[in-house]
Amino acid sequence: MKGKIKIRVAEIKDIHRITEIYNEALVASSFVQDNNVHTLEKRIEWFSQKRAEGLPVYVAENNQGRVVGFANLNIFLTAEYDTTVHISIYVAEGNRGLGIGKIMIKKLIEWSKENQKHTILAGIDSENMPSIRLHESFGFVEVASFNEVIKKFGLYRNLNFYQLMLKQEE
Known part of the structure:
Protein backbone atom coordinates (compact mmCIF):
# COMPACT_ATOMS: atom_id res chain seq x y z
CA MET A 1 0.00 0.00 0.00
CA LYS A 2 1.30 3.46 -0.89
CA GLY A 3 1.75 5.25 2.43
CA LYS A 4 -0.37 4.97 5.52
CA ILE A 5 -4.16 4.78 5.28
CA LYS A 6 -6.22 6.15 8.14
CA ILE A 7 -9.81 5.03 8.66
CA ARG A 8 -11.98 7.52 10.48
CA VAL A 9 -15.63 8.36 10.99
CA ALA A 10 -16.90 10.46 8.09
CA GLU A 11 -17.81 14.08 8.69
CA ILE A 12 -20.02 16.46 6.76
CA LYS A 13 -16.88 17.98 5.21
CA ASP A 14 -16.23 14.62 3.50
CA ILE A 15 -19.53 14.50 1.61
CA HIS A 16 -18.21 16.24 -1.50
CA ARG A 17 -15.41 13.68 -1.87
CA ILE A 18 -17.73 10.77 -1.01
CA THR A 19 -20.06 11.97 -3.78
CA GLU A 20 -17.16 12.19 -6.25
CA ILE A 21 -15.99 8.66 -5.45
CA TYR A 22 -19.50 7.22 -5.74
CA ASN A 23 -20.26 8.97 -9.02
CA GLU A 24 -16.88 8.00 -10.47
CA ALA A 25 -17.64 4.33 -9.79
CA LEU A 26 -21.20 4.74 -11.02
CA VAL A 27 -20.33 6.12 -14.45
CA ALA A 28 -17.16 4.09 -15.04
CA SER A 29 -18.28 0.68 -13.85
CA SER A 30 -21.09 -1.70 -14.57
CA PHE A 31 -20.62 -3.06 -11.03
CA VAL A 32 -22.52 -0.26 -9.25
CA GLN A 33 -26.19 -1.24 -9.24
CA ASP A 34 -27.44 2.28 -9.85
CA ASN A 35 -27.99 4.40 -12.95
CA ASN A 36 -28.45 7.83 -11.36
CA VAL A 37 -25.60 10.22 -10.65
CA HIS A 38 -25.87 11.53 -7.11
CA THR A 39 -26.00 15.22 -6.32
CA LEU A 40 -24.29 16.72 -3.31
CA GLU A 41 -27.74 17.39 -1.84
CA LYS A 42 -28.73 13.73 -2.25
CA ARG A 43 -25.53 12.61 -0.50
CA ILE A 44 -26.05 15.06 2.36
CA GLU A 45 -29.53 13.60 2.81
CA TRP A 46 -28.03 10.08 2.70
CA PHE A 47 -25.41 11.04 5.30
CA SER A 48 -28.04 12.56 7.60
CA GLN A 49 -30.11 9.38 7.25
CA LYS A 50 -27.13 7.20 8.26
CA ARG A 51 -26.60 9.35 11.34
CA ALA A 52 -30.30 9.18 12.24
CA GLU A 53 -30.22 5.39 11.87
CA GLY A 54 -27.11 5.15 14.04
CA LEU A 55 -25.17 3.41 11.26
CA PRO A 56 -21.51 4.13 10.53
CA VAL A 57 -19.96 5.87 7.56
CA TYR A 58 -16.16 5.67 7.44
CA VAL A 59 -13.66 7.26 5.12
CA ALA A 60 -10.18 6.09 4.18
CA GLU A 61 -7.70 8.92 4.13
CA ASN A 62 -4.22 8.71 2.57
CA ASN A 63 -1.09 10.24 4.12
CA GLN A 64 -1.80 13.53 2.29
CA GLY A 65 -5.20 13.75 4.03
CA ARG A 66 -7.15 13.01 0.83
CA VAL A 67 -10.22 10.78 1.14
CA VAL A 68 -9.62 7.79 -1.16
CA GLY A 69 -12.55 5.59 -0.16
CA PHE A 70 -15.62 5.27 1.97
CA ALA A 71 -17.62 2.47 3.51
CA ASN A 72 -20.91 2.27 5.32
CA LEU A 73 -23.59 -0.01 6.64
CA ASN A 74 -27.24 0.17 5.62
CA ILE A 75 -30.50 -1.04 7.08
CA PHE A 76 -31.50 -4.24 5.32
CA LEU A 77 -35.05 -3.83 3.95
CA THR A 78 -36.79 -2.37 7.01
CA ALA A 79 -35.98 -1.55 10.63
CA GLU A 80 -37.53 -4.85 11.74
CA TYR A 81 -34.38 -6.56 10.43
CA ASP A 82 -32.39 -4.66 13.05
CA THR A 83 -29.71 -7.30 13.55
CA THR A 84 -28.96 -7.51 9.82
CA VAL A 85 -26.96 -4.86 7.97
CA HIS A 86 -25.96 -4.41 4.34
CA ILE A 87 -22.39 -3.33 3.54
CA SER A 88 -21.17 -0.83 0.92
CA ILE A 89 -17.53 -0.11 0.09
CA TYR A 90 -16.16 2.28 -2.55
CA VAL A 91 -12.51 2.98 -3.33
CA ALA A 92 -11.43 5.82 -5.63
CA GLU A 93 -9.91 5.06 -9.03
CA GLY A 94 -6.14 4.77 -8.76
CA ASN A 95 -6.39 3.46 -5.18
CA ARG A 96 -7.99 0.08 -5.82
CA GLY A 97 -6.04 -3.10 -5.19
CA LEU A 98 -3.99 -1.49 -2.42
CA GLY A 99 -5.78 -3.10 0.53
CA ILE A 100 -8.01 -0.12 1.37
CA GLY A 101 -11.20 -2.17 0.95
CA LYS A 102 -9.77 -4.81 3.29
CA ILE A 103 -9.10 -2.23 6.01
CA VAL A 143 -26.46 -17.15 -0.47
CA ALA A 144 -28.56 -15.81 -3.36
CA SER A 145 -28.36 -14.86 -7.00
CA PHE A 146 -30.73 -12.57 -8.89
CA ASN A 147 -30.52 -12.65 -12.67
CA GLU A 148 -30.86 -9.56 -14.85
CA VAL A 149 -32.06 -7.22 -12.10
CA ILE A 150 -30.68 -3.96 -13.55
CA LYS A 151 -29.91 -2.72 -17.02
CA LYS A 152 -26.62 -0.86 -17.18
CA PHE A 153 -24.75 0.30 -20.27
CA GLY A 154 -27.35 -1.51 -22.39
CA LEU A 155 -26.86 -4.90 -20.73
CA TYR A 156 -28.72 -6.67 -17.94
CA ARG A 157 -26.62 -7.35 -14.84
CA ASN A 158 -26.85 -10.12 -12.26
CA LEU A 159 -26.67 -9.44 -8.53
CA ASN A 160 -25.38 -11.96 -6.02
CA PHE A 161 -25.85 -11.70 -2.28
CA TYR A 162 -23.10 -12.74 0.10
CA GLN A 163 -23.58 -13.21 3.84
CA LEU A 164 -21.31 -13.19 6.86
CA MET A 165 -22.71 -14.68 10.06
CA LEU A 166 -21.13 -12.90 13.02
CA LYS A 167 -20.03 -14.76 16.08
CA GLN A 168 -20.59 -12.66 19.17
CA GLU A 169 -18.02 -12.73 21.95
CA GLU A 170 -19.49 -14.36 25.04
Whole structure:
Protein backbone atom coordinates (compact mmCIF):
# COMPACT_ATOMS: atom_id res chain seq x y z
CA MET A 1 0.00 0.00 0.00
CA LYS A 2 1.30 3.46 -0.89
CA GLY A 3 1.75 5.25 2.43
CA LYS A 4 -0.37 4.97 5.52
CA ILE A 5 -4.16 4.78 5.28
CA LYS A 6 -6.22 6.15 8.14
CA ILE A 7 -9.81 5.03 8.66
CA ARG A 8 -11.98 7.52 10.48
CA VAL A 9 -15.63 8.36 10.99
CA ALA A 10 -16.90 10.46 8.09
CA GLU A 11 -17.81 14.08 8.69
CA ILE A 12 -20.02 16.46 6.76
CA LYS A 13 -16.88 17.98 5.21
CA ASP A 14 -16.23 14.62 3.50
CA ILE A 15 -19.53 14.50 1.61
CA HIS A 16 -18.21 16.24 -1.50
CA ARG A 17 -15.41 13.68 -1.87
CA ILE A 18 -17.73 10.77 -1.01
CA THR A 19 -20.06 11.97 -3.78
CA GLU A 20 -17.16 12.19 -6.25
CA ILE A 21 -15.99 8.66 -5.45
CA TYR A 22 -19.50 7.22 -5.74
CA ASN A 23 -20.26 8.97 -9.02
CA GLU A 24 -16.88 8.00 -10.47
CA ALA A 25 -17.64 4.33 -9.79
CA LEU A 26 -21.20 4.74 -11.02
CA VAL A 27 -20.33 6.12 -14.45
CA ALA A 28 -17.16 4.09 -15.04
CA SER A 29 -18.28 0.68 -13.85
CA SER A 30 -21.09 -1.70 -14.57
CA PHE A 31 -20.62 -3.06 -11.03
CA VAL A 32 -22.52 -0.26 -9.25
CA GLN A 33 -26.19 -1.24 -9.24
CA ASP A 34 -27.44 2.28 -9.85
CA ASN A 35 -27.99 4.40 -12.95
CA ASN A 36 -28.45 7.83 -11.36
CA VAL A 37 -25.60 10.22 -10.65
CA HIS A 38 -25.87 11.53 -7.11
CA THR A 39 -26.00 15.22 -6.32
CA LEU A 40 -24.29 16.72 -3.31
CA GLU A 41 -27.74 17.39 -1.84
CA LYS A 42 -28.73 13.73 -2.25
CA ARG A 43 -25.53 12.61 -0.50
CA ILE A 44 -26.05 15.06 2.36
CA GLU A 45 -29.53 13.60 2.81
CA TRP A 46 -28.03 10.08 2.70
CA PHE A 47 -25.41 11.04 5.30
CA SER A 48 -28.04 12.56 7.60
CA GLN A 49 -30.11 9.38 7.25
CA LYS A 50 -27.13 7.20 8.26
CA ARG A 51 -26.60 9.35 11.34
CA ALA A 52 -30.30 9.18 12.24
CA GLU A 53 -30.22 5.39 11.87
CA GLY A 54 -27.11 5.15 14.04
CA LEU A 55 -25.17 3.41 11.26
CA PRO A 56 -21.51 4.13 10.53
CA VAL A 57 -19.96 5.87 7.56
CA TYR A 58 -16.16 5.67 7.44
CA VAL A 59 -13.66 7.26 5.12
CA ALA A 60 -10.18 6.09 4.18
CA GLU A 61 -7.70 8.92 4.13
CA ASN A 62 -4.22 8.71 2.57
CA ASN A 63 -1.09 10.24 4.12
CA GLN A 64 -1.80 13.53 2.29
CA GLY A 65 -5.20 13.75 4.03
CA ARG A 66 -7.15 13.01 0.83
CA VAL A 67 -10.22 10.78 1.14
CA VAL A 68 -9.62 7.79 -1.16
CA GLY A 69 -12.55 5.59 -0.16
CA PHE A 70 -15.62 5.27 1.97
CA ALA A 71 -17.62 2.47 3.51
CA ASN A 72 -20.91 2.27 5.32
CA LEU A 73 -23.59 -0.01 6.64
CA ASN A 74 -27.24 0.17 5.62
CA ILE A 75 -30.50 -1.04 7.08
CA PHE A 76 -31.50 -4.24 5.32
CA LEU A 77 -35.05 -3.83 3.95
CA THR A 78 -36.79 -2.37 7.01
CA ALA A 79 -35.98 -1.55 10.63
CA GLU A 80 -37.53 -4.85 11.74
CA TYR A 81 -34.38 -6.56 10.43
CA ASP A 82 -32.39 -4.66 13.05
CA THR A 83 -29.71 -7.30 13.55
CA THR A 84 -28.96 -7.51 9.82
CA VAL A 85 -26.96 -4.86 7.97
CA HIS A 86 -25.96 -4.41 4.34
CA ILE A 87 -22.39 -3.33 3.54
CA SER A 88 -21.17 -0.83 0.92
CA ILE A 89 -17.53 -0.11 0.09
CA TYR A 90 -16.16 2.28 -2.55
CA VAL A 91 -12.51 2.98 -3.33
CA ALA A 92 -11.43 5.82 -5.63
CA GLU A 93 -9.91 5.06 -9.03
CA GLY A 94 -6.14 4.77 -8.76
CA ASN A 95 -6.39 3.46 -5.18
CA ARG A 96 -7.99 0.08 -5.82
CA GLY A 97 -6.04 -3.10 -5.19
CA LEU A 98 -3.99 -1.49 -2.42
CA GLY A 99 -5.78 -3.10 0.53
CA ILE A 100 -8.01 -0.12 1.37
CA GLY A 101 -11.20 -2.17 0.95
CA LYS A 102 -9.77 -4.81 3.29
CA ILE A 103 -9.10 -2.23 6.01
CA MET A 104 -12.59 -0.76 5.65
CA ILE A 105 -14.44 -4.08 5.65
CA LYS A 106 -12.57 -5.10 8.80
CA LYS A 107 -13.69 -1.85 10.48
CA LEU A 108 -17.34 -2.45 9.49
CA ILE A 109 -17.22 -6.03 10.81
CA GLU A 110 -15.78 -4.78 14.12
CA TRP A 111 -18.52 -2.14 14.37
CA SER A 112 -21.19 -4.75 13.62
CA LYS A 113 -19.94 -7.07 16.35
CA GLU A 114 -19.68 -4.22 18.88
CA ASN A 115 -23.27 -3.24 18.06
CA GLN A 116 -24.74 -6.75 18.37
CA LYS A 117 -25.47 -7.28 14.69
CA HIS A 118 -26.04 -10.91 13.78
CA THR A 119 -25.28 -10.93 10.06
CA ILE A 120 -23.87 -8.73 7.31
CA LEU A 121 -25.08 -8.90 3.71
CA ALA A 122 -23.30 -7.69 0.58
CA GLY A 123 -24.96 -7.27 -2.81
CA ILE A 124 -22.25 -7.72 -5.46
CA ASP A 125 -22.43 -7.72 -9.25
CA SER A 126 -21.80 -11.31 -10.35
CA GLU A 127 -18.80 -10.24 -12.46
CA ASN A 128 -17.10 -8.06 -9.83
CA MET A 129 -14.41 -10.58 -8.96
CA PRO A 130 -12.23 -8.22 -6.86
CA SER A 131 -15.18 -7.47 -4.57
CA ILE A 132 -16.25 -11.12 -4.44
CA ARG A 133 -12.70 -12.20 -3.49
CA LEU A 134 -12.49 -9.45 -0.86
CA HIS A 135 -15.74 -10.47 0.82
CA GLU A 136 -14.95 -14.19 0.61
CA SER A 137 -11.57 -13.55 2.27
CA PHE A 138 -13.51 -12.38 5.34
CA GLY A 139 -15.81 -15.42 5.35
CA PHE A 140 -18.76 -14.11 3.34
CA VAL A 141 -20.52 -16.89 1.41
CA GLU A 142 -22.86 -16.59 -1.55
CA VAL A 143 -26.46 -17.15 -0.47
CA ALA A 144 -28.56 -15.81 -3.36
CA SER A 145 -28.36 -14.86 -7.00
CA PHE A 146 -30.73 -12.57 -8.89
CA ASN A 147 -30.52 -12.65 -12.67
CA GLU A 148 -30.86 -9.56 -14.85
CA VAL A 149 -32.06 -7.22 -12.10
CA ILE A 150 -30.68 -3.96 -13.55
CA LYS A 151 -29.91 -2.72 -17.02
CA LYS A 152 -26.62 -0.86 -17.18
CA PHE A 153 -24.75 0.30 -20.27
CA GLY A 154 -27.35 -1.51 -22.39
CA LEU A 155 -26.86 -4.90 -20.73
CA TYR A 156 -28.72 -6.67 -17.94
CA ARG A 157 -26.62 -7.35 -14.84
CA ASN A 158 -26.85 -10.12 -12.26
CA LEU A 159 -26.67 -9.44 -8.53
CA ASN A 160 -25.38 -11.96 -6.02
CA PHE A 161 -25.85 -11.70 -2.28
CA TYR A 162 -23.10 -12.74 0.10
CA GLN A 163 -23.58 -13.21 3.84
CA LEU A 164 -21.31 -13.19 6.86
CA MET A 165 -22.71 -14.68 10.06
CA LEU A 166 -21.13 -12.90 13.02
CA LYS A 167 -20.03 -14.76 16.08
CA GLN A 168 -20.59 -12.66 19.17
CA GLU A 169 -18.02 -12.73 21.95
CA GLU A 170 -19.49 -14.36 25.04
